[in-house]
Amino acid sequence: MGMSRSFLVTFLGCLVLAVLIQAQDQSGFISIACGAPAGVNFTVPNTGLNYTSDANFINTGVSRTIVPELRDQFLQNVWNLRSFPEGQRNCYKINITRGSKYLIRASFLYGNYDGLNMLPKFDLLLGANRWLTVNINNASVSLDFEIIYVPSLDYVHICMVDTGHGTPFISAIELRTLRIDIYETRFGSLETDFRVDLGSNRGYRYNYDVYDRYWSGADLDTWRPLNFPIDADSLVQNDYKPPAVVMSTAITPANVSAPLVISWKPDDPKDSFYVYLHFTEIQVLAKNQTREFNITLNGNPWTENISPRYHSVNTIYSTSGISGEKINFSFVMTETSTLPPIINAIEIYRVKEFPQPDTYQGDVDAITTIKSVYGVTRDWQGDPCSPKDYLWEGLNCTYPVVDSPRIITLNLSSSGLSGKIDPSILNLTMLEKLDLSNNSLDGEVPDFLSQLQHLKILNLENNNLSGSIPSTLVEKSKEGSLSLSVGQNPHLCESGQCNEKEKEKGEEEDKKNIVTPVVASAGGVVILLLAVAAILRTLKRRNSKASMVEKDQSPISPQYTGQDDSLLQSKKQIYSYSDVLNITNNFNTIVGKGGSGTVYLGYIDDTPVAVKMLSPSSVHGYQQFQAEVKLLMRVHHKNLISLVGYCNEGDNKALIYEYMNNGNLQEHITGKRSKTKFFTWEDRLRIAVDAASGLEYLQNGCKPPIIHRDVKSTNILLNEHFQAKLSDFGLSKIIPTDGSTHVSTVIAGTPGYLDPEYYITNRLTEKSDVYSFGVVLLEIITSKPVITKNQEKTHISQWVSSLVAKGDIKSIVDSRLEGDFDNNSVWKAVEIAAACVSPNPNRRPIISVIVTELKESLAMELARTKYGGPDSRDSVKPVTMNLNTEFSPQAR
């Protein structure tokens, strides 16, 4: 249908307004009419939405109104606007619930408010990142931009930035709380590109739409519109809740025998899209009629045999981003269908990544307190450190590679400060340089300043400070770790409490210590960190929850097993692309190929390494790269693959791991590898214990716990000693510690290993990894494929359960073992595996129990081989079976 970028925007201009049906809950809504008179709330009659003035959310800018002639074309909430003739960056600060999912909409109607008829262009920031450039190209058109965003702080900043192309302004800001488990992405937020009520020629929003999404109509010649009104009460909804009025219309192809095609050309082929297709049958079909169709995406099968149900919403959506030069969805009638395909509504979102983390919350709180305590009049708005170009005046920050920026310099010299030195400064824990000189501060120099561990420069010159200088500060100054300047404080040390000598010393230090070495070295650190940040600027991250550079502030602080954290940290290397070429000898030897890239053999100082080059074409390669670097930088365990270094030069992204000589577990199980080792029962148990220990570390050793999400036998690698290590953390997720016990996410992972519960509910828990591990354990025991390649496509767990029911252990275990194992040991392993693959997650054991039980199973086998020898295998002890009764074929 060849949609253009401005589709949503232009259609919204002619949004036909909903007539009030009944007042609906607006509790998850924040509706701000910018520039409306302070303290005034009003209800827009057409929508029933209640708006509040923006006065509580911003202190700057001026309130203006659009030209009166335009009023009757627009809703009351955009009649006013706030314009920002002063200051480069002006910000709204809106309190929200951290971690909730919001639809955020910003509206801009210029309406020639200033009588100049000059259309401005300016930047819009969301938090620490640029969201987009607002380019007003028609004074009487309202531009509406939407994003689905999960804030990581208790507030969001929405800022207008003057880029020298006219005065920024904003008309309205609307936030709508969405269910957390809809519109899921792996990474990034979703910007609305199109939201179309197909077959309709008008638009809808609240209160037809409970989420107040804007739906625009679209009616093209190549489609035949259908319209069969549905009563809201009789429509069976799903979580996406497309309004009944939107679902009442649909389109089918104008030519009944031709496919229905929806296609568009992205502005940038690298853009990644999430598409939501909403269906319901709106016609009553006769007995001999069927409507069934397949959907192809760019010619490849996407979904099959869709048969929309009468008055019941079905939403089909992509679980990962779609990209390409052209995106083409074709709806093709199946052979048995008598009716052409239909679709009722479509939503297309573009992935927008916000790479720059917000400044560390503790620093933001502290600087905000300092600002209010001293009434600092500087233009301090929005995020203190980011974007870097708009750093607050008087601050300097560090920008760790993937962590939140931290404030390291506070310069409030000559800022008219008065009163005492405030303890809130202490909360700027990374502060290296504090300059409070040339103010009117009084009171004593507080002892607490010595608690700022990183403080290197303290300048208190030319104030009214009194009392003696705390000995702790004097000590630091003597040691040379602090450059202390306290001159021109007439009352300092003159109150009699301090002795003359110390004062002299203080002043001596004063002169002596304001020397450049300390400054230079501090500057050096900053420059170095900035350089690292620059190299890795594109190393994006989702939010500030997961961090890895500063161990002490990080929510993930794994208990390191044996090895020294700092040593390991320093071993992590950043390599250039030319280094990578050298290491791999120009990609000479391929050792593996996966979905996200190719793995090459390389050498660093004669030590073999595995170099995974992420293919730029892999949509998620980039995000998985980021996820993996983040995780492996912090996580170290003998049963987790370790990261030697990485390369991040533009499209050249490489991960360099320790080399695992013996490939992956599956190759050995299936005998695919040329030189496979036949694993004895003991070997198998050792590998199982290793893999379980790696998982146990992720779940119990890491805080917050980590879900691997892709445990499978190809992700268990073996080194030269056949020690097993878990690899491929590209899909891993960190479980938030805020009390919720699951992560709601799109389905990832590998068929056959995927927790059926997760498949149904989209709920991800530690028990999902336990399930996958159970499948691996079954593979280890049986050497059978996870899903048989025959017609029935039997899952390994179904196959095993049928044999367990018969008590037929001999048929379960890999026949090549020829009975060379301790029966009890095998039964124990089968029991564990069976419990792990229980469809009910509550019945699955926790990972620490699995490790203990597997070790016991190993001990039984060792007892046999060590003391009994192969012949004792017939002295079978009675076996206690307490197999889980839930161990039954899965519902699929």
Ligand SMILES: *[C@@H]1O[C@H](CO)[C@@H](O)[C@H](O)[C@H]1NC(C)=O
């Ligand atoms: C306006 O609405 C806000 C919340 O939307 C509420 O906090 C405030 O009290 C209301 N003000 C008046 C004057 O009703």
Ligand SMILES: *[C@@H]1O[C@H](CO)[C@@H](O)[C@H](O)[C@H]1NC(C)=O
């Ligand atoms: C909107 O505001 C009106 C009057 O200010 C009030 O009566 C009504 O309850 C509000 N509606 C909602 C849904 O908050």
Ligand SMILES: *[C@@H]1O[C@H](CO)[C@@H](O)[C@H](O)[C@H]1NC(C)=O
């Ligand atoms: C936002 O939250 C902060 C801290 O809880 C509070 O001080 C402030 O008044 C709130 N602002 C608004 C506009 O409600």
Ligand SMILES: *[C@@H]1O[C@H](CO)[C@@H](O)[C@H](O)[C@H]1NC(C)=O
């Ligand atoms: C601006 O938009 C209005 C309403 O859509 C339209 O009538 C007018 O022609 C447009 N003006 C320009 C300069 O494009």
Ligand SMILES: *[C@@H]1O[C@H](CO)[C@@H](O)[C@H](O)[C@H]1NC(C)=O
């Ligand atoms: C309708 O579509 C069929 C199949 O694509 C094509 O063969 C036929 O020419 C089309 N008819 C018209 C009138 O376009």
Ligand SMILES: *[C@@H]1O[C@H](CO)[C@@H](O)[C@H](O)[C@H]1NC(C)=O
């Ligand atoms: C379906 O049945 C109706 C009569 O009930 C008949 O008129 C129509 O031709 C049939 N359609 C098809 C496709 O067989």
Ligand SMILES: *[C@@H]1O[C@H](CO)[C@@H](O)[C@H](O)[C@H]1NC(C)=O
């Ligand atoms: C639709 O998909 C099914 C299942 O894959 C396939 O058998 C059938 O041939 C497809 N039909 C068309 C018209 O593509």
Ligand SMILES: *[C@@H]1O[C@H](CO)[C@@H](O)[C@H](O)[C@H]1NC(C)=O
């Ligand atoms: C911040 O750091 C930069 C570079 O390190 C330096 O040029 C600048 O003067 C510093 N600004 C302040 C306010 O200290």
Ligand SMILES: *[C@@H]1O[C@H](CO)[C@@H](O)[C@H](O)[C@H]1NC(C)=O
């Ligand atoms: C420092 O931060 C903590 C935690 O946010 C807060 O409780 C405390 O009041 C702050 N201290 C000062 C002096 O502002």
